[in-house]
Amino acid sequence: MTRHFLRDDDLSQAEQSAILDLAEQMKADRWGSKPLAGPQSVAVIFDKSSTRTRVSFHVGISDLGGSPLIISTANSQLGGKETPSDTARVLERMVSAIVWRTYGQAGLEEMAANTSVPVVNALSDDFHPCQLLADLLTIREHRGTLAGQTVAFIGDGASNMAQSYLLAGATAGMHVRVAAPAEFSPAAEVVADGERRAAETGGSVLVVTDPVAAVAGADVVVTDTWVSMGKEDEKQARLDTFNGYRVDDALMAHAADDAVFMHCLPADRGYEVTAEVIDGPRSIIWDEAENRLHAQKALLAWLLAANATTANATTANATTANASTATTATATTATATA
Structure with missing residues (x-):
């Protein structure tokens, strides 16, 4: 397959x-x-x-x-x-x-x-998911390991980035926290899938509405735009809803002392993240982009x-099956002749 x-x-x-x-x-x-x-x-x-x-x-x-x-x-x-x-x-x-x-x-x-x-x-x-592979590579470069790391995603929990963090982070054995307004929570089935994967890897997933609770002691803090492509007509309503979810120096102060900041870009500076954070010493966004x-x-x-391995195995199995069929047919013919 x-x-x-x-x-x-x-x-x-x-x-x-x-x-x-x-x-x-x-x-x-x-x-x-x-x-x-x-x-x-x-x-x-x-x-x-x-x-x-x-x-x-x-x-x-x-x-x-x-x-x-x-x-x-x-x-x-x-x-x-x-x-x-x-x-x-x-x-x-x-x-x-x-x-x-x-x-x-x-x-x-x-x-x-x-x-x-x-x-x-x-x-x-x-x-x-491709962005998450790059993010995990970047976290591993800067933090040394993935399993056991705590990552806090702040903002739109229903976004593709938040949902991918729940799955990819859980797969890596990370502790993933998502802080979002209740009406922008991740899909329940995605959370359930993340929980199942976390149970296999020793990770965990948590969805909350309080950004401070999510960031407390976190090793990695992540955010993304509040207004994704196709949602432009909702911009003002979203800005009002996400008020209080901006990643700034005050929020980062609740994270671990050596925590890093990530954003998949493009960033709406001044909305989901301040310039001080995105350009600050904790930011690893340019490594993230390169990765x-x-x-x-x-x-x-x-x-x-x-896929080449699967194709070769399928071919080998088919060859073996054909050879077995041919051997059986030869034996049957020989028996009938005798």
Whole structure:
């Protein structure tokens, strides 16, 4: 079965760690691995505007020896006339992987169900798993380990970033706290999935409304924009609702003395975070942004290798089965002849 990366818990703890290990190796030797040599092409599809995702995937695919095929749904049949499943069936005959930055998670799931090449969620309304791989890589670089670290996400708990932190952080064995207004809590099913994964890894998940309670003693403090793409018409109402959830020096003072600050960017300075924090000595956002490149390269290489292993095993099993059938048939013919 083809391995895809549609949400953070598509990976086990061991698989997540293996990809982060590979990312560290690729960061240390940026052009040392060429699994896409040929060059093989990777389709990178955008429904939404992008800076970090577009640049990191384009550069990363090139670093891996491949050719990035950048597609805008506004200028393709996927933008209206063609279903994700039909597009997937066409693309799998020409590319080695499909990366899609989109809105609904259902479209990604439909595409993945109808193709033999790996599909990667480069962002959806529900999850942002590639960003979380970069965030985990950055935390590991600065904190040494992931398991046992406490991370506090402050702001929109229903956002793709908050929900991905619940799943990816729990997978890594972290203690994930989300502080959000009650009406912007994470989806109950995502919290439940995070709790199940945390029970396996020794981590934990907690959803509260008090940002101070979430940040108290935390090793990592994270926030994201209060007004995500597609929510612009809700801006004033959201600003009013999230009043009190801004990450500033006063809130950071409740975190551990050596706590770090993270933001996936772009940031609305003065809204979800103050300039003093985002530009301050605790901020590691630029390392976080760079690590999109290394984490995504490692993810693509890992998926290609995992699917090649599965394909080889399937072929080997089929060969063994055919040989067994042939042997049985020969024996039966010999018995009948005798």
